[in-house]
Structures are given as C-alpha cells and as structure tokens.
Amino acid sequence: MKTSLRRWVVRTVLAAALSGVVGVLSPTGFAAPAASVGVQRIPVILDTDIGDDIDDTWALGLLLKCPELDLKLAVSDYGRPTYRTRLLAKLLVAMGRSDVPIGVGIEVAGVGGEESQGAWLGDYDLKTYPGRVHADGVQAMIDLILSSPKPVTLIAIGPLSNVAEALKREPRIAERARFIGMHGSVRIGYGGSTNVAAEWNVKCAPAACRAALSAPWEVTITPLDTCGLVQLSGSTFSKVRESNDPVAKTILANYRVWAAKRSDLAPPSVERLSSTLFDCVAIYLATGTELCGMERLPIGVTDEGFTRIEPGAKPMQVATSWKRLESFHEWMAERLTGPNAPASGH
Ligand SMILES: [Ca+2]
Numbered sequence: 001m002k003t004s005l006r007r008w009v010v011r012t013v014l015a016a017a018l019s020g021v022v023g024v025l026s027p028t029g030f031a032a033p034a035a036s037v038g039v040q041r042i043p044v045i046l047d048t049d050i051g052d053d054i055d056d057t058w059a060l061g062l063l064l065k066c067p068e069l070d071l072k073l074a075v076s077d078y079g080r081p082t083y084r085t086r087l088l089a090k091l092l093v094a095m096g097r098s099d100v101p102i103g104v105g106i107e108v109a110g111v112g113g114e115e116s117q118g119a120w121l122g123d124y125d126l127k128t129y130p131g132r133v134h135a136d137g138v139q140a141m142i143d144l145i146l147s148s149p150k151p152v153t154l155i156a157i158g159p160l161s162n163v164a165e166a167l168k169r170e171p172r173i174a175e176r177a178r179f180i181g182m183h184g185s186v187r188i189g190y191g192g193s194t195n196v197a198a199e200w201n202v203k204c205a206p207a208a209c210r211a212a213l214s215a216p217w218e219v220t221i222t223p224l225d226t227c228g229l230v231q232l233s234g235s236t237f238s239k240v241r242e243s244n245d246p247v248a249k250t251i252l253a254n255y256r257v258w259a260a261k262r263s264d265l266a267p268p269s270v271e272r273l274s275s276t277l278f279d280c281v282a283i284y285l286a287t288g289t290e291l292c293g294m295e296r297l298p299i300g301v302t303d304e305g306f307t308r309i310e311p312g313a314k315p316m317q318v319a320t321s322w323k324r325l326e327s328f329h330e331w332m333a334e335r336l337t338g339p340n341a342p343a344s345g346h
Pocket residue numbers: 048049050053055056157158279
C-alpha cells in the first residue's frame with residue numbers, strides 16, 4: 001500500500017470511528033452502528049397512535065436516530081387521523097426529517113378525547129408538510145411492502161386497526177414483511193406487577209391484534225414484561241433533557257406539554273424522569289435483541305384483550321425479560337442525543 005493511500009485509510013477509519021459509524025465501542029460500551037460503511041439498512045414502516053401517550057413521540061425520535069433503520073413511511077393508527085397525522089408531520093419537521101412520507105390512518109368510531117399534544121401542535125397545516133402525504137395510509141403501507149426490493153419491517157406501536165385492514169385488503173403483505181409490535185402482557189402486567197393485564201394496544205382492538213399476530217409473517221413483540229419497565233431517570237434522563245439536539249429538544253417540549261394535560265400518566269417531576277417509554281422497546285427490537293431475554297412462545301389473543309401462552313397459537317419471538325435494562329436506558333440516551341440517521345436512500 002502506498003504511504004498516501006495508507007494515510008488516507010487510517011484517516012478515514014479514524015474519522016469513522018470518532019463519528020461512531022463503524023463497529024467500535026463508544027464511551028458507554030455499545031457497539032456503534034455501522035450505517036455509513038455499506039451496511040444494508042432495514043426499510044421500516046412505523047404504524048403509530050401518536051398523540052395519546054407520549055412514548056410514541058420518544059419512539060419516533062429514537063427511530064430517526066437508528067442508522068440501521070431506514071424509515072420509509074409513518075402512518076397514524078387508531079382513529080383521530082387528522083390530529084395524529086398533523087402531529088406526525090410537525091414532529092418530523094421539527095426533528096429534521098420532513099422528507100419522510102406519512103400516511104393518514106383509518107378512522108375508528110368512538111375514538112376521541114383531548115388532544116394531549118394539541119398545545120404544541122397549534123394550528124399546524126398538513127398542507128405545508130414538505131414530504132409526501134398519503135391520504136390512504138393503509139394502501140401506502142401495502143404498496144410499499146409489495147414494491148420494496150428488500151423485506152420491510154413493520155414496527156407497530158399502537159392498536160392495530162390499520163394493520164388488520166391492510167392484511168384484509170392484501171394478505172400477501174405478510175409474505176413480504178416482518179412485524180414488530182409493542183403488544184400484550186404475558187407474565188407481567190403494568191409497572192412490573194405480577195397481575196397480567198389486558199394491555200392497551202391489544203384491549204382497544206383485540207380482533208385486529210389477533211389478525212396481526214396470527215398472520216404468516218415473522219412476529220416479534222415486546223409485552224409489558226419488558227416495555228412496561230422502561231423509564232429514563234437520573235443521568236440518562238438528564239442527558240436527553242440537557243441535549244441541544246433538535247430531536248431531543250422536540251421530545252422534551254412535547255413531554256412537558258403532554259405532562260401538563262396528562263397528570264394521570266405523567267411522573268411527579270417531568271424534569272427528573274420520563275414516563276414509561278413502552279414503544280421505544282419495539283424500535284430497539286428492530287435493531288437487535290441482545291439486551292432482552294427472548295422466548296419463542298405461542299401467543300393467542302382473547303376477546304378481552306389478554307395475550308395468553310396458548311398451545312396451538314402462532315409461535316412468535318417474545319421479549320419476556322431484560323438481561324440488562326440499565327444498558328438499554330443508556331443506549332436510548334446515547335442514541336437520542338447522537339446524530340440523526342441519514343435520510344432514506346442514503
Ligand atoms: Ca403507542
């Protein structure tokens with residue numbers, strides 16, 4: 001190797017290492033992502049009930065910080081399509097990713113209530129969104145999955161009305177995608193309780209959840225057993241709170257607005273700790289599973305919204321325990337305050 005070439009290689013590898021894009025250990029010990037050195041990114045669709053609990057907003061930000069993942073489409077789910085899609089749009093603008101196509105999810109009768117991030121959303125006009133807006137978000141999901149050269153990962157972090165509708169319209173999507181969801185309660189309920197619960201995303205639409213979990217795609221879920229234990233506090237929370245990163249700042253601004261409306265869900269001090277960040281675990285599971293204890297379990301869905309281990313039900317990968325929960329908190333804080341993933345196609 002010529003000296004000049006060798007110098008260039010050394011310089012490039014060093015620069016890559018310093019910017020955290022090759023598989024070197026970062027200061028907190030995590031293998032940094034390898035997105036910019038020819039590693040294939042995973043095409044992702046996010047299906048979200050953003051605008052109710054605040055964890056979807058954290059999860060969206062986290063997804064934009066994962067260079068392994070290439071967000072191709074984000075669709076609002078579980079009704080209130082106008083509010084949720086406007087919120088998605090304004091969040092993506094604030095987070096510096098207004099190139100991401102978004103889709104309007106289906107209306108769900110009877111779903112309404114207060115807009116807990118309405119004070120941040122203001123009178124934002126969806127027409128001003130620079131990216132593409134699909135009026136039929138379900139069809140956009142189907143079209144993307146069927147046309148993608150690589151299998152799509154569908155990350156679903158809400159009740160599954162859109163996903164069930166998509167499977168009904170076009171069952172072949174299950175041959176072309178894998179499903180990762182924040183759903184259920186297998187052995188643990190809310191807040192680490194040993195009473196299993198009819199978890200919200202399942203309970204709101206049990207039939208839709210049953211359709212999604214039993215479809216013939218690879219299914220991975222984080223039930224309350226793992227996602228219900230995630231909460232940033234101490235140094236991991238303050239790292240995000242003190243960050244000047246636009247994604248972190250947008251999350252915190254929305255968190256404060258949301259907490260003022262939702263004192264029933266918000267912790268006592270929003271400046272010291274997060275609420276439970278259920279949905280962020282589904283994002284993590286699209287990148288890897290090493291921090292979780294995974295089990296392959298046959299899971300059935302009852303009409304009341306319980307997820308039971310049921311012989312004969314479809315087996316799926318279930319994150320039933322944490323191997324290293326504190327490492328997950330550190331990973332989240334590091335990602336949320338790190339660089340944005342490149343735009344799609346880069
Ligand atoms: Ca959610």
